[in-house]
Amino acid sequence: MTTVDVVSDAAVVAKRNLIKIKRVPDLLVFTTLSPIMFVLLFAYVFGGAIDPSGGGAAYREFLIAGIFAQTVVFGATNTGAGLADDVKKGIVDRFRSLPMAPSAVLTGRTLSDVVNNVIVLVVMSITGLIVGWRIHTGPLEALWGFVLLLIFAYAISWIMAWLGLLIPSPEVINNASFIVIFPLTFVANTFVPLDTLPGPLRVFAEWNPVSSVTQAARELFGNPSPNPSAAVSTAWSLEHAQLYTLIWSVAVVAVFAPLAAAQYRRAASR
Amino acid sequence: MDVAIEVAGLVKRYGDLTALDGVDLQVPRGTVLGLLGPNGAGKTTIVRILTTLLQPDAGRATIDGVDVLANPREVRKRLGLSGQYAAVDEYLTGFENLDMIGRLYHLGRRRSRERARELLAQFSLTDAGDRPTRTYSGGMRRRLDLAGALVAAPPVLFLDEPTTGLDPRSRTEMWGVIQRLVADGTTLLLTTQYLEEADVLADDIVVIDHGRAIARGTSDQLKAQIGGERLELTVSDAGRLGGAVDLVTPLGVAPPVADEHRRSLTMPVTGGVKALRQALDLLEAAGLEVDDAGVRRPTLDDVFLTLTGSTTRDDEAEQTEEVGAA
Numbered sequence: 001m002t003t004v005d006v007v008s009d010a011a012v013v014a015k016r017n018l019i020k021i022k023r024v025p026d027l028l029v030f031t032t033l034s035p036i037m038f039v040l041l042f043a044y045v046f047g048g049a050i051d052p053s054g055g056g057a058a059y060r061e062f063l064i065a066g067i068f069a070q071t072v073v074f075g076a077t078n079t080g081a082g083l084a085d086d087v088k089k090g091i092v093d094r095f096r097s098l099p100m101a102p103s104a105v106l107t108g109r110t111l112s113d114v115v116n117n118v119i120v121l122v123v124m125s126i127t128g129l130i131v132g133w134r135i136h137t138g139p140l141e142a143l144w145g146f147v148l149l150l151i152f153a154y155a156i157s158w159i160m161a162w163l164g165l166l167i168p169s170p171e172v173i174n175n176a177s178f179i180v181i182f183p184l185t186f187v188a189n190t191f192v193p194l195d196t197l198p199g200p201l202r203v204f205a206e207w208n209p210v211s212s213v214t215q216a217a218r219e220l221f222g223n224p225s226p227n228p229s230a231a232v233s234t235a236w237s238l239e240h241a242q243l244y245t246l247i248w249s250v251a252v253v254a255v256f257a258p259l260a261a262a263q264y265r266r267a268a269s270r
Numbered sequence: 271m272d273v274a275i276e277v278a279g280l281v282k283r284y285g286d287l288t289a290l291d292g293v294d295l296q297v298p299r300g301t302v303l304g305l306l307g308p309n310g311a312g313k314t315t316i317v318r319i320l321t322t323l324l325q326p327d328a329g330r331a332t333i334d335g336v337d338v339l340a341n342p343r344e345v346r347k348r349l350g351l352s353g354q355y356a357a358v359d360e361y362l363t364g365f366e367n368l369d370m371i372g373r374l375y376h377l378g379r380r381r382s383r384e385r386a387r388e389l390l391a392q393f394s395l396t397d398a399g400d401r402p403t404r405t406y407s408g409g410m411r412r413r414l415d416l417a418g419a420l421v422a423a424p425p426v427l428f429l430d431e432p433t434t435g436l437d438p439r440s441r442t443e444m445w446g447v448i449q450r451l452v453a454d455g456t457t458l459l460l461t462t463q464y465l466e467e468a469d470v471l472a473d474d475i476v477v478i479d480h481g482r483a484i485a486r487g488t489s490d491q492l493k494a495q496i497g498g499e500r501l502e503l504t505v506s507d508a509g510r511l512g513g514a515v516d517l518v519t520p521l522g523v524a525p526p527v528a529d530e531h532r533r534s535l536t537m538p539v540t541g542g543v544k545a546l547r548q549a550l551d552l553l554e555a556a557g558l559e560v561d562d563a564g565v566r567r568p569t570l571d572d573v574f575l576t577l578t579g580s581t582t583r584d585d586e587a588e589q590t591e592e593v594g595a596a
Contacts, residue, residue, distance in 0.1 A: 005376060012373045020361040023402055090357035094418065097321045100374040210409040 006101040010231040013095075016084065018115055028249075032066025032123040033080070035071040039063065039124070042130050050192065057132055058226035064133040065145075065217035066190030068124060069210050072117050072153035073185055079113050079157040080164030080173045084266055087168040088175040091263075106260055110157045117153050118192040121146060136222030145220030148245055154211040155249035158256040190214050191226050194233050206235035215241035274299040274426050274457035275320065282315050282330035284482075289315045290326070291481040295459075297474075299425075302458040304472030306465065306573070312481040313461035314354060317430045320459070350419030354430045358414050360404035364395050365547070367403060368417060370493045375422040382421075389417040393447065409440030413447065420451070429460045433467060445470055461463050464508075467575060477573060484577050492573065498523070499542040499565050500572065501549060502533040506559040511535065514558055518549045538572075539565070 009050055021028055042063050048055025084103070086092045095105050125133075135142045142240055164173050187197075188211040203209055215238050218224070225232075237244040275297035278454040290312045297303040305313045318324040320331055322342040327495050331338040332530040334348040358367050372382025390399040403411060412432065419427060430517060431450065433441040448471055462468050469489045469547055470473045477485040477492070501522065505514050508530060515535055516527050522545075526537035539545040542565035553560055 009374060012370055016359060016362060016366070016370050019366060073569045090353050091359060093318075093323055093353055093373070094351070094357040094371075096323055097346060097349065097351040098345055098371065098374045099376070104374075 005257060006103060009101040009104035010107040010111060013104050014112040014115070017109060017112035021116065021119070027123055028119060031075060032069075032115075034074075035067055035120070035124055036127050038070070039067050039127050039131060042067070046191070048050050058224075060132050061134065061223045062193075062226045063191065063217070064124075064128040065221060065223055066122060066188075066214045067128075068149055068154070068217060069188075069214040070185040071120060072149055072212060073156055073181055075113065075117055075120060076153055076156035076160045077174060077177045077181070078116065078160075079109055080160035080229060081170040082113075082175050083109055083164035084156050084168045084170045087165065088170070101265070105260065106264060108163055110161060113157050114150055114154055117150055121149065122242060133223070137220060140222045141222075145217045148216050148220070148242060149213060151246055151249050152209070155252040156205075156257075158253050158260055162256050162260040162263055165260060165266075184208065185210050188214065189238075193227055196226075202233075203235075205236050206233055209245060211238075212237050212241040212244040212248070216245050273297065273298040275303070275333055275459055276330075276473055277316070277320070277331045277395065278329055280316065280319060280320065280331065281327045282312075283327050287362060287553070289481050290319075290329075292329070293478070293483055295476060295480070295483070297457055297459060299457050300452075300455045301453055301473040302460060302471055304468035304475045304476050305461040305478055306463075306468045307461075308463060311478040313409075313478055314430055316482075317351070317428050317459070317479075319463060321349055322346055322426055328564065340419055347422070348424055348426055348538065349426040352412075352416045352419040352427075352429050352432060354434065357417065358403045358411055363400050363402055364406070364414050365391055365399045367414060368421060371418050373422045381433070385421055389420060393417045407440075407444065409436055412436060412440070412444060416444075417446065424456075426457045428460070429458065431461055431463065435461065440468035440528045442466075465568065477577060479577075493568055498540050499567060501526075501537045501539045501542065501545055502534060502562075502564050502566060503549060503553070503560060504532065504562040505553075506533070506561050508533045508559055513556065514553060517552045517556060517558070521545050521552075533561070538568075564575075 043056060043060045047059040047063075049061075051059035052055070062217065082104075083092075085149065086095075092105065096102070141236075153260045160173075160177065163177065167173055167176065187201060190210060193204055194205050235254070273296055275295065277293060277295040280290050293312070293316060295303065295316075307313050315324065320328045320333065320338060322338060322345055325339070333345050334343045336348065338345050358364075359370075364372065367384050368386035368389055371380070372385050375382075377385060387396075387399075393416070395410060395417070397415060398406060398410060401415060406414065416429070416432065419429070427446070432439045434446050436444060436500055445467070448458070448460075452471070452542070458471075460468075460471060462471075466483065475487065475492055476483050486493065487495070493582040497543060501516070501518070503514065505511055511528055511530060511533055515526050518535070518537060519525055521540050522537035524538045526535040528535045546563060547564050550563060551562065
């Protein structure tokens with residue numbers, strides 16, 4: 001098995017997953033519709049309360065990076081559900097009977113989910129621009145902000161890949177990940193500044209990687225807190241949000257890629 | 271003898287349940303072996319081990335001379351697998367499914383496309399080739415799945431219950447497709463629950479039950495072993511069934527089995543139609559009225575009844591258990 005085979009096999013599998021987006025556009029519509037709904041709900045229901053002086057305009061700028069982070073984390077569920085579905089339908093059996101690189105099923109899946117996230121981020125950015133979100137920094141910084149979000153999402157995909165193979169039922173995966181992802185994306189700085197949270201919850205939120213990737217994106221897009229007078233968190237994870245996000249993402253891939261690979265061999269050989 | 275598939279002492283356990291209990295098989299090159307058995311007998315487990323999807327607990331196997339356990343990747347280049355349910359991607363078109371498999375066999379972009387079109391034509395799917403497969407009928411999906419197994423023109427082919435769940439017409443079509451493949455010299459291992467299917471397609475049959483090979487031979491040899499055809503008679507008067515049994519017993523190769531409730535008897539015979547005429551003559555001479563009479567070919571149930579003393583239906587509890595464990 002040459003390196004060329006490993007890469008081209010992953011590309012073939014990724015292409016196969018992407019064709020599904022083309023054939024079932026409803027899937028993409030519904031993955032983007034709920035974050036758009038979140039933008040509108042939070043911006044216009046909570047916006048005025050959190051940021052009364054500006055009529056919610058500053059809050060909307062603050063909100064968008066949080067919604068981006070939440071959306072890509074939720075999007076990672078697709079990785080798990082997609083793999084679970086492939087195991088269930090016997091497609092993984094077919095793959096495993098072929099002389100292809102065994103890694104390609106997993107890398108192809110996580111790579112196609114990156115493409116999926118790019119499309120979702122584009123749709124979300126346009127929605128953001130419509131409700132008044134702006135990038136106040138340079139193009140390179142903004143681009144790095146998006147790349148950081150994608151790296152983070154890629155890492156979460158590997159956790160979901162492992163889960164999807166551990167629990168090969170697409171329905172269970174969707175429900176199970178919901179109860180983990182919901183607190184993870186809410187007990188964070190995604191929708192509110194952290195200074196109002198009570199002690200232990202605040203520490204959790206500060207070290208929650210969803211907070212750090214959100215913070216990093218806000219820095220890189222130049223979107224400040226709607227409440228400049230509030231106490232700023234001094235946690236290392238938020239002061240070095242970009243570095244913490246990267247360390248966390250690399251660590252997650254280092255742990256969960258081998259776990260997922262082992263589970264792939266096991267799941268399919270029962 | 272040039273052997274394409276060789277299996278010795280294969281054992282597979284799931285906890286306390288022994289799915290395979292020492293199976294030996296030999297398939298000469300260019301021939302068809304039918305593994306015949308009820309659900310849960312261990313047929314699929316054998317196929318999964320031979321196609322490198324599952325590790326056995328003991329035993330060894332070679333495909334085309336290559337050791338399955340020591341060199342799975344080399345083995346995968348030499349085999350094609352079409353599983354129990356059609357493993358085609360429902361969002362991809364037929365062409366895209368086959369093209370993808372070609373790429374994953376590393377045939378190259380151009381050759382993969384050519385091969386995909388060739389196979390679509392060969393399996394009468396050219397018109398449907400550019401439609402997503404979720405619009406296909408069950409028979410079309412099975413044909414596409416089989417085409418997928420043939421992309422790399424492998425010398426050894428495994429078909430796990432290729433016609434289970436198909437309607438009779440699709441089944442006959444599928445048999446035709448498989449017969450043409452075998453005529454081209456492919457070695458085939460086929461699992462089936464249908465005696466008729468093994469009869470039509472296989473050169474040799476191995477009957478599997480509870481993870482063991484309980485009988486083997488050609489279809490004729492097996493039928494001779496279980497007594498060939500069955501004579502079935504239904505009398506009008508349940509009270510005279512016993513008399514009918516006494517009258518026809520000398521015509522059978524084994525005593526008849528009577529069913530009071532259905533007023534019928536079943537008996538293995540040789541020379542079916544002749545035995546039927548003699549039986550009817552005897553009953554008429556005795557003034558016994560007959561409602562229904564016929565000669566039928568032995569079924570899988572008859573094979574199991576004769577070989578194991580129980581019918582396939584008795585195995586259903588265990589079948590659920592094995593599926594659960596798997």
